[in-house]
Amino acid sequence: MQLTLFWFFSLLMIGFGAGVVVLRNPVACALSLVASFLALAALFVTLDAYFIAIIQVLVTAGAVMVLFLFIIMLLNLKAEERRRVKLSAMLGGGLIVGCFLELLSSTLSTSPLFSQPLPPLTEPVHSDVAMIGLTLFHSFNLPFQVIGVLLLVATIGVVLLSRQTLK
Amino acid sequence: MDDFSNFISHFFSPAAWTFLKTLGERLMSPIGFLIWTTFLKSTILLGIILGLVSYTVYAERRVSALIQDRLGPNRVGWQGLLQPIADAAKLLLKENFTPKNANYFYFRLAPKLVMIPPILVLGVLPFGSSLFGVQMTIASINVGAIYVLAISSISVYGIVLAGWASNSKYPFLGGIRSTSQMISYELSLALSIVPIFMVVGSLNLNTIVQYQVEQGWMIAPFWPQGMNWHALLHPAAAWQAIAAGMSLRHLLLWIPLIISFFIFFVSMFAETNRLPFDLPEAEQELIGGYHTEYSSMGFALFFLGEYTAMISGAGVITTLFLGGWSLPFIPDGSHGWVWGLINIGAFFAKIIALLFVFIWVRWTLPRFRYDQLMKLGWYFFFELAIVNIFLTALILTYVK
Numbered sequence: 001m002q003l004t005l006f007w008f009f010s011l012l013m014i015g016f017g018a019g020v021v022v023l024r025n026p027v028a029c030a031l032s033l034v035a036s037f038l039a040l041a042a043l044f045v046t047l048d049a050y051f052i053a054i055i056q057v058l059v060t061a062g063a064v065m066v067l068f069l070f071i072i073m074l075l076n077l078k079a080e081e082r083r084r085v086k087l088s089a090m091l092g093g094g095l096i097v098g099c100f101l102e103l104l105s106s107t108l109s110t111s112p113l114f115s116q117p118l119p120p121l122t123e124p125v126h127s128d129v130a131m132i133g134l135t136l137f138h139s140f141n142l143p144f145q146v147i148g149v150l151l152l153v154a155t156i157g158v159v160l161l162s163r164q165t166l167k
Numbered sequence: 168m169d170d171f172s173n174f175i176s177h178f179f180s181p182a183a184w185t186f187l188k189t190l191g192e193r194l195m196s197p198i199g200f201l202i203w204t205t206f207l208k209s210t211i212l213l214g215i216i217l218g219l220v221s222y223t224v225y226a227e228r229r230v231s232a233l234i235q236d237r238l239g240p241n242r243v244g245w246q247g248l249l250q251p252i253a254d255a256a257k258l259l260l261k262e263n264f265t266p267k268n269a270n271y272f273y274f275r276l277a278p279k280l281v282m283i284p285p286i287l288v289l290g291v292l293p294f295g296s297s298l299f300g301v302q303m304t305i306a307s308i309n310v311g312a313i314y315v316l317a318i319s320s321i322s323v324y325g326i327v328l329a330g331w332a333s334n335s336k337y338p339f340l341g342g343i344r345s346t347s348q349m350i351s352y353e354l355s356l357a358l359s360i361v362p363i364f365m366v367v368g369s370l371n372l373n374t375i376v377q378y379q380v381e382q383g384w385m386i387a388p389f390w391p392q393g394m395n396w397h398a399l400l401h402p403a404a405a406w407q408a409i410a411a412g413m414s415l416r417h418l419l420l421w422i423p424l425i426i427s428f429f430i431f432f433v434s435m436f437a438e439t440n441r442l443p444f445d446l447p448e449a450e451q452e453l454i455g456g457y458h459t460e461y462s463s464m465g466f467a468l469f470f471l472g473e474y475t476a477m478i479s480g481a482g483v484i485t486t487l488f489l490g491g492w493s494l495p496f497i498p499d500g501s502h503g504w505v506w507g508l509i510n511i512g513a514f515f516a517k518i519i520a521l522l523f524v525f526i527w528v529r530w531t532l533p534r535f536r537y538d539q540l541m542k543l544g545w546y547f548f549f550e551l552a553i554v555n556i557f558l559t560a561l562i563l564t565y566v567k
Binding site: 073 | 309316370
């Protein structure tokens with residue numbers, strides 16, 4: 001069951017991921033990316049990682065991509081739609097992707113790390129949300145706080161930049 | 168029981184009987200039981216909600232008529248109660264028109280995307296305690312509360328797509344307005360309920376409701392466990408229970424919880440595009456906003472989607488702040504199926520009361536101007552929600 005779901009959502013994700021590249025309409029590309037993210041969230045759910053799945057939907061699909069779509073719609077890009085597909089560029093891209101896939105599969109199949117089965121998961125003590133909270137605030141407290149400060153600095157920077165009036 | 172099944176088996180051929188027996192065993196195995204109860208629950212809940220949607224539309228028209236001193240629809244059936252059926256027939260029979268320059272695929276996809284998210288939200292709401300030992304939640308997941316937020320954050324896509332795919336000015340403006348409005352209010356919506364998670368210590372909506380059963384509803388947390396069936400017969404005990412609930416901690420926690428209720432409630436109006444925040448479809452400015460170009464069922468789906476969003480929004484407010492299915496003095500479903508049914512009834516009664524408030528507000532308050540709407544979201548609610556979180560943390564840490 002889990003394997004079936006894995007293949008289903010993986011194929012869905014790769015399909016929509018290809019749509020991002022293949023489709024010519026920018027809005028359609030952005031929507032394909034959203035659908036791809038949703039399929040990724042479904043993959044997390046099959047791994048029992050509900051929190052990560054929901055955050056994936058909430059942050060990337062719900063916030064980041066809405067802003068992307070907003071900008072794309074406002075710019076109303078027509079140039080991209082008119083662009084013709086070049087055969088040589090397509091062949092070159094296909095070649096590079098093929099080489100990369102070949103390299104990846106050969107590495108994964110020969111590496112001893114991936115041939116042995118992983119130990120089974122231990123039954124969690126808390127729910128996954130509590131586990132993430134404990135990990136963030138116990139094991140990685142300082143890096144977590146530092147990232148918080150970094151984000152705050154970025155926010156203040158954005159506010160400062162956007163408040164500047166053009167002279 | 169064996170005699171009975173032996174008796175029944177005479178009415179079937181042996182092959183059919185073994186098939187029925189294995190089917191019965193499959194259905195009563197844990198996974199089979201889960202599947203068919205979930206299926207049954209989803210079907211019944213969806214049926215109730217869709218019925219409620221069509222009668223909310225009717226209620227909207229009748230209540231608005233009441234407020235404006237008119238009669239409203241009262242011709243079809245007794246007091247116009249069959250009006251939703253007439254409306255549905257009218258909408259189905261109209262021409263489903265697609266404008267020439269619209270992007271056909273996305274133009275047709277958009278109404279469906281508006282309808283799906285509010286229905287998905289219903290999946291995690293505990294709409295009753297339990298009935299015959301089955302928990303009345305379709306999916307009781309550990310992250311229920313943020314699941315609700317995540318789903319409501321993707322509900323904007325339908326509106327944006329409708330605005331863009333129509334290839335027309337007013338819908339486009341509606342779509343743009345909707346995007347910025349939803350992004351602004353999602354923040355305060357999410358931040359405003361953080362105090363609840365801090366007080367309860369869980370994101371599971373069932374746990375949150377259970378906490379409210381034991382400690383009192385979030386908007387009035389003064390009902391400890393003492394307020395049960397027996398307290399009704401012994402008023403002195405009830406008073407004692409209330410006095411026990413009036414601790415300093417509870418009283419202080421009441422302040423942030425009321426604030427978060429207020430922010431969440433108002434933000435919900437913005438999330439569901441209802442007046443006073445219905446800028447995306449402001450009739451006087453944008454004709455119909457994002458659904459200007461739609462007719463027939465396309466329009467109907469937008470319309471129904473808005474009302475379904477209202478209902479699931481009211482359901483979320485009920486679950487988080489108004490005690491979900493719980494009522495004081497009423498035991499839960501484990502004491503008998505009658506109580507289970509009463510719990511479900513209580514949940515829907517609270518939703519209907521909230522829907523009335525939604526309608527009441529729509530026909531009472533004027534619309535905000537767009538900059539006022541943005542200022543309210545970013546300058547007031549956002550800050551207030553963050554301060555509220557700190558306030559809750561302080562109370563939880565220092566007042567025992």
